[in-house]
Amino acid sequence: MSAASDSYDVVVVGGGPSGATAAADLARLGHKVCLLDRAGRIKPCGGAVPPKLLEEFEIPESLLVARVNSARMISPSNAAVDMPIENGFVGMVDRESFDEWLRQRARSTGADLRVGEFQSVTRGADGITTVNYRGPDSTENHVRTRLVIGADGARSRVAKQCIPGAEKIRYVAAYHEIVRVPQRASDAYSGTRCDVFYQGKLSPDFYAWIFPHGDTASIGVGSAKKGFSLRGAITNLRLLSDFKEMETIRCEGAPIPMKPLARWDNGRDVLLAGDAAGVVAPASGEGIYYAMAGGRFAAQAAVRFLQTGDARALRGARRQFMKAHGTVFWVLGIMQRFWYSTDKRRERFVSICADEDVQRLTWQAYMHKKLVRAKPFTHLRIFAKDMAHLLGLVRA
Numbered sequence: 001m002s003a004a005s006d007s008y009d010v011v012v013v014g015g016g017p018s019g020a021t022a023a024a025d026l027a028r029l030g031h032k033v034c035l036l037d038r039a040g041r042i043k044p045c046g047g048a049v050p051p052k053l054l055e056e057f058e059i060p061e062s063l064l065v066a067r068v069n070s071a072r073m074i075s076p077s078n079a080a081v082d083m084p085i086e087n088g089f090v091g092m093v094d095r096e097s098f099d100e101w102l103r104q105r106a107r108s109t110g111a112d113l114r115v116g117e118f119q120s121v122t123r124g125a126d127g128i129t130t131v132n133y134r135g136p137d138s139t140e141n142h143v144r145t146r147l148v149i150g151a152d153g154a155r156s157r158v159a160k161q162c163i164p165g166a167e168k169i170r171y172v173a174a175y176h177e178i179v180r181v182p183q184r185a186s187d188a189y190s191g192t193r194c195d196v197f198y199q200g201k202l203s204p205d206f207y208a209w210i211f212p213h214g215d216t217a218s219i220g221v222g223s224a225k226k227g228f229s230l231r232g233a234i235t236n237l238r239l240l241s242d243f244k245e246m247e248t249i250r251c252e253g254a255p256i257p258m259k260p261l262a263r264w265d266n267g268r269d270v271l272l273a274g275d276a277a278g279v280v281a282p283a284s285g286e287g288i289y290y291a292m293a294g295g296r297f298a299a300q301a302a303v304r305f306l307q308t309g310d311a312r313a314l315r316g317a318r319r320q321f322m323k324a325h326g327t328v329f330w331v332l333g334i335m336q337r338f339w340y341s342t343d344k345r346r347e348r349f350v351s352i353c354a355d356e357d358v359q360r361l362t363w364q365a366y367m368h369k370k371l372v373r374a375k376p377f378t379h380l381r382i383f384a385k386d387m388a389h390l391l392g393l394v395r396a
Contacts, residue, residue, distance in 0.1 A: 006034070006143045006144065007032075007143070007144040007145065008032045008033060008034045008112070008143060008144070008145045008146075009026070009031040009032045009033065009145065009146050009147065009306055010022075010023075010026055010031060010032075010033050010034070010145060010146065010147045010148075010149060010302055010306075011033075011034045011036060011131045011143055011145040011147070011148050011149070012026075012033060012034065012035045012036065012111075012148075012149045012151060013036050013118045013131070013148065013149065013150050013151060013152045013157075013158050014036075014037060014038075014150065014151035014152035014153060014156075014274070014276070015035055015036070015037030015038075015099065015102075015103045015106075015113070015151075016043065016099055016102075016151060016153070016274060016275070016291065017098075017099065017102055017274065017288050017291040017292045017295065018151040018273045018274025018275070018276075018279075018291035018292060018294050018295035018298070019035065019037070019149065019151030019152070019273065019274065019295060020035065020099065020102035020103050020105070020106045020295070021057065021102065021106075021291075021292045021295035021296055021299070022149050022151065022273055022295035022296070022298045022299040022302070023035040023106040023111040024102070024105055024106040024109045024111065025295070025296055025299035025300075026111075026299050026302060026303070027106060027109040027110035027111040028109045028110070029303060030110075031302075031303075031306065032112075033106075033110070033111040033112065034111070034112045034114060034131075034143055034145070035103065035106050035107070035111045035112065035113045035114065036114050036115075036116055036118060036131070036133055037103060037113070037114070037115060037116075038115070038116070038117050038118075038152075039115045039136065042095050042096045042099075042250070042252055043095055043099075043153075043252065043254050044174045044175055044176040044218075044220060044252040044253055044254050045095045045174075045176070045218070045287070045288070046092075046176070046194070046209050046211040046218050046220060046285075047065075047092045047093045047094060047095060047098070047211060047213060047218060047288075048068070048090050048091070048092060048194065048211065048286065048288070049064075049090070049091045049092070049093055049288050049289060050090065050091070050289060050366055050367050050369065051088060051089065051091065051367060052289070052367060052368060052369055053091075053288065053289045053292065054091060056292075056293075057292050057296075061091070063093055063097070063098055063101060064091040064092060064093060065092050065093060065094050065213045065214035065216075066091075066092040066191060066192070066212040066213055066214050067089045067090070067091060067092070067192065068085070068089060068090040068091075068092060068192055068193060068194050068211075068212065069084065069085050069089055069090075069192050069193070070082055070083060070084045070085060070190075070192070070193045070194075071083045071085075071090075071193065071194045071195075071196060072193055072194070072195045072196070073196050073198065073350045073353045074195065074196065074197045074198065074199065074350070075198055075199070075346060075347045075349075075350035075351070076198065076199045076200060076201075076343040076346050076347055077347060079347070079350060079351070081350050081351070081353045081354045082193075083353055083359045083362070083363070084359070085363050086360065086363065088363065088367050090194065090366075092211060092212060092213055092214075093288070094178075094213055094214075094216075114133075114135075114141075115135070115136050116133040116134055116135045116136065116141060117133055117134045118131070118132075118133050118152060118157050118158065119132040119133055119134055119140075119157075120132045120157075120161060121148055121158065121161060121162055121269075121270065128144050129144065129145055129146065129147075129148065129269045130142050130143070130144050130145075131143050131144075131145060131148055145269075146269065146305075146306060147269055147270075147271065147302055147305060147306065147314075148162075148269060148270045148271070149270075149271050149272070149273055149298050149299075149302065150162070150163075150270060150271070150272045150273070150276045151272070151273040151274045151275075151276055151291075151295060151298075152276055153254065153255075153274075153275045153276060154169060154171050154254070154255040154256060154257045154275045154276070154278075155255055156272065156275070156276035158270065158272070158276065159261070159272055159276050159277075162266045162270040163261070163263055163264070163265070163266055163270065163272060164263065164266075165261065165262060165263060166261060166263075166272075166276075169257050169259075169261060169278055170224075170257065170258050170259045170278075171224065171255040171256055171257045171258055172205070172206050172222040172223055172224040172255070172256050172258055172285070173222065173223060173224065173230060173253065173254075173255055173256075174220060174221070174222040174230075174253065174254060174255070174256045174285070175220060175221060175222075175230035175231060175234065175251070175252070175253040176209075176218050176219060176220025176221070176234070176251070176252060176253075177218075177219050177220070177234055177238075177248050177249075177250070177251050178213070178216050178217070178218055178248070178249040178250050178251075178252075179216060179217055179219060179238075179243050179246045179247060179248050179249060180215065180216060180246045180247040180249065181212070181215060181216060181217050181246070182242040182243070182246060184242075186242050188241050188242050189210065189212075189217070189241065189242050189243075190212070191212040191214070192212065193212070194209065194210075194211050194212070195209065195210040195211075196208075196209050197209065197210075197237065198339075198340070198346040198349060198350055199343070199346065200342070200343045200346065201233075201236070202221055202233045202236065202237055203221050203222060203223045203228075203233060204223060204225050204228060205223055205224055205225055205340055205341070206221070206222040206223050206224070206285070206336075206340060207221070207222070207285075207340070208220065208221040208222075208233060208234070208237050209221070210237070210241060210243075216249055217243070219234055219237060219238060219241075219243060220234070221233045221234055221237070222256060222285060224258070230253065256275070256280050256285055256287065257275055257278040257279070257280050258278075258280065258282050258333075258336075259278055259282065259329075259333065260277060260278040260279055260318070260321070260322070260326075260329065261277055261278045263318070264277045264314075264315075264317055264318040265311070265314035265315060265317070265318075267311050267312075267314070268311050269311070271298055271301060271302065271314045271317055272298075273291075273294045273295045273297075273298035273317070274287075274291040274294050274295060275287065275291065277294055277317075277318070277321075279291060279293075279294045279321065279325075281328070281329060281332050282329060282332040282333040282335070282336045283332040283333070283335045283336040283339075283340070284332060289369060290325065293321065293324070293325070293369075294317070294321055297316070297317045297318075297320045297321050298317045300316065300317070300320070301313055301314050301315075301316040301317035301320075302314075304316060325369070328365070328369075
């Protein structure tokens, strides 16, 4: 197909959690939607999702490959602090099957799912917006639309072409290996525990992880430091754990944004969502829930735009997201900049995680996706303990 014969209300570029959520929401409301996705790409991701995601986005628990009931934080000196989850769990998904399920749900609600690689957004003399993409057989294809939602990742082509300042997005490079899990029981690995390594030798400015995925595990690392060997770090981590000789299923790498962009729309006919908009939580690197929340806010803004024709409605996506999650992102950003900067600070950070008040509020905030309004004296105690560690008054 070479002619711009097909027209849509919205073309969503990118079929990950954010794009697939936006497409499904819009199609469910009766809008004509095209979901354009590049085949064969799997994002490196630990795969953690809170129960709130399952409830809010109607995700069946059958998609979970594991249920985690604790996290183990490992310091530079190899001191380990276990953080049990009270009255809850962290679900684990495999992005290959999870993302495909989301795309197929979007299709089942009425979205037209197309496989292709986005090339450009152009506008004719008639002012009609056209999305140009290359199909699997390398043919040039074109579809017309009233709105483009760019949900095509941290290095979004849509963003770079259409949103001023998008090329300045900050990110860490992430890499992981999906491997077979050991068959023998060991304290070094548990299928119901996430292990997080805060060690400068594994990541100078972020962390490394081992997350259970049922019969497999995700062994990964992230860093924004140029020249740091992510693959070398994973090799070292596998040597230190029970995964030295275990079969590697696949390897994946990609950038993970660490700060939301200042602008998500072009004031005309393009809106960003998910990693393209920079909505991955600092410090934790959690992205699936926030991507889907961003996709939903993008769909809501799109509906208002389609109803009114007023491009100012597109600003609502970022405004709603930051109102819901901006404070959490700000707090996590401060944490990452301070605690991840040196091994001495990482040591103290892990020791703070042993505090029961810290554990309780951390898991409550994770489960509910908002800062918890606990008893004032609890926050005061945590603040006092945190300051003692900052000032070096407490031994790590």
